Amino acid sequence: MTFNQWLTDELELDPANLSPKQAETLQQAFTHLQTASEPPVTVTATRAANAAEELRIAAVRRICGSNSELAAIAISSGWSEQQTEGHEIRASRPAAPAMGFNAYVDDGKAIEAALAISSGVPAQRLVASYGERVIEAAERRYRGINLHGVVRETLRAVGRPAGPGRIGQSQIADAFQADRQLRASFSSSTLSGIVGNVASKILLDAFTNVAGVWRSIAKVESNPDFKPAKRYRFTARGKLEEVAPDGKLKHVWLSEAEHDSELSTYGAIVQLTRKDIVNDDLQAFAQLPQQFGRMACIKLEKSPFELLLSNPSSFFSSGNLNYAEGSGTALSITSLSQAETLFMNQVDANGDPIIVRPKTLLVPSTLAGTARVLCNSTQVVTGASSTLPANNPHAGNFDPISTPWLENTSITGNSSTAWYLFADPSQLAACEVAFLNGAESPIIEEGQPDFDQLGMTWRVVYDFGVAMREAAGAVKMKGSA
Numbered sequence: 191m192t193f194n195q196w197l198t199d200e201l202e203l204d205p206a207n208l209s210p211k212q213a214e215t216l217q218q219a220f221t222h223l224q225t226a227s228e229p230p231v232t233v234t235a236t237r238a239a240n241a242a243e244e245l246r247i248a249a250v251r252r253i254c255g256s257n258s259e260l261a262a263i264a265i266s267s268g269w270s271e272q273q274t275e276g277h278e279i280r281a282s283r284p285a286a287p288a289m290g291f292n293a294y295v296d297d298g299k300a301i302e303a304a305l306a307i308s309s310g311v312p313a314q315r316l317v318a319s320y321g322e323r324v325i326e327a328a329e330r331r332y333r334g335i336n337l338h339g340v341v342r343e344t345l346r347a348v349g350r351p352a353g354p355g356r357i358g359q360s361q362i363a364d365a366f367q368a369d370r371q372l373r374a375s376f377s378s379s380t381l382s383g384i385v386g387n388v389a390s391k392i393l394l395d396a397f398t399n400v401a402g403v404w405r406s407i408a409k410v411e412s413n414p415d416f417k418p419a420k421r422y423r424f425t426a427r428g429k430l431e432e433v434a435p436d437g438k439l440k441h442v443w444l445s446e447a448e449h450d451s452e453l454s455t456y457g458a459i460v461q462l463t464r465k466d467i468v469n470d471d472l473q474a475f476a477q478l479p480q481q482f483g484r485m486a487c488i489k490l491e492k493s494p495f496e497l498l499l500s501n502p503s504s505f506f507s508s509g510n511l512n513y514a515e516g517s518g519t520a521l522s523i524t525s526l527s528q529a530e531t532l533f534m535n536q537v538d539a540n541g542d543p544i545i546v547r548p549k550t551l552l553v554p555s556t557l558a559g560t561a562r563v564l565c566n567s568t569q570v571v572t573g574a575s576s577t578l579p580a581n582n583p584h585a586g587n588f589d590p591i592s593t594p595w596l597e598n599t600s601i602t603g604n605s606s607t608a609w610y611l612f613a614d615p616s617q618l619a620a621c622e623v624a625f626l627n628g629a630e631s632p633i634i635e636e637g638q639p640d641f642d643q644l645g646m647t648w649r650v651v652y653d654f655g656v657a658m659r660e661a662a663g664a665v666k667m668k669g670s671a
Contacts, residue, residue, distance in 0.1 A: 193220050209245070209246075212246065303316050305336075305339075311391050311392055336470050337385075337471075341365040344381040357467075362464055389462075393482055397486055402487065403593050404494045407610075408621045409622045410623055412626075413625070413655070416455075451622065452655050453653050458649070459647060461647045462475055486632040493656045499601050511532065512536070514665075522564075527584070533548045534547070549612065551590050553592050554594070557607075558590070608670075609669055610664055610667070613663045618662060620661070620664035624656075633652075636648055
């Protein structure tokens, strides 16, 4: 048997794919096999094959370096050194520019990020969406890009340089034609795609910058569709009792409480016209999604308080043991103690205390200062004839949160004196806000303009609903007679 026959028949290796080092090691093993009687042939062959495999794997790892994915493929596929080197060379070549954009595969995203920065979105807020590499390219290569700059890049993507000087109407018309061409080729780096994505970033930036407090009092839920839904909470009825001598245990059972949950859709239209592009009015373009982002946030923030102040189905009532009125309920140490007692005396279906403490003191803006003093100050100043203690018993017990919605005159039931204690909504939720499939932010969807319309249109869509849940999760004090 020749050396090559041994490799082919016994080890199932291709001699042509062996490196010089592998061939030398296996030749030594073959020579030893021909002259030695021990160890057995099968053992020697196995050792030789293992040695060759270890050498191959070491060579593959050296060639691939940090490209662990390519190394895994090469090792599992049995590639030789030469095969691995060929694949590594191809993998290290830079990818072709996306649809003609003139730098590298991320160039379309770099233009998009640069336009967002030019429109007022801080670069650091875009890193999570684009990555540091794209943001760096955006600021280095496209800093200050405007709408005309995006038009130029769109034309360049289809091989039509825009030329120097100001962009005119004919070039804008060509850009929209190029946009349709790029869209037909399923390119993501289109005029409408870039500008639409930037509009979405501006909207979300404005949306997240509006301060809100609804999360402090409401639980977040997710609904799969727009159908009216019932949400249930089960409570164990019965008690643990001493086991009788016969060893029998008494049964407990579940009772259910339910509330309705239904989503609504809110929306508006954002449009960028040919006139806006001709005028290169980036400021006007940026202001539209900014305003819609703010509108969406305000709608979301206002809705729970509209429902809360409407007091549906007498949610806050003496019958539910979560409401008190009278001049003595004006916010003070005494009335806060009264509200805490009212809350702590709530019972479950068995008549046992709920054993959930209130967490949030919610007040209208007028009472914000008083709430902070009552929650944070360790001492209070009292008159000589007062019987109140010098120490504040509520210091550190509640989170004081104020909102103007409670006394906003556009909402029915508003009051500048009424205030509330809420449980942590994760423990016992008095109300909820549900979103479609858990999407807590509004989205921008691109519209399809008519063929002869030289403009772009997007619609802002927001799907959510609010509902009241557990009456034991909150207490309302009217704050007046």
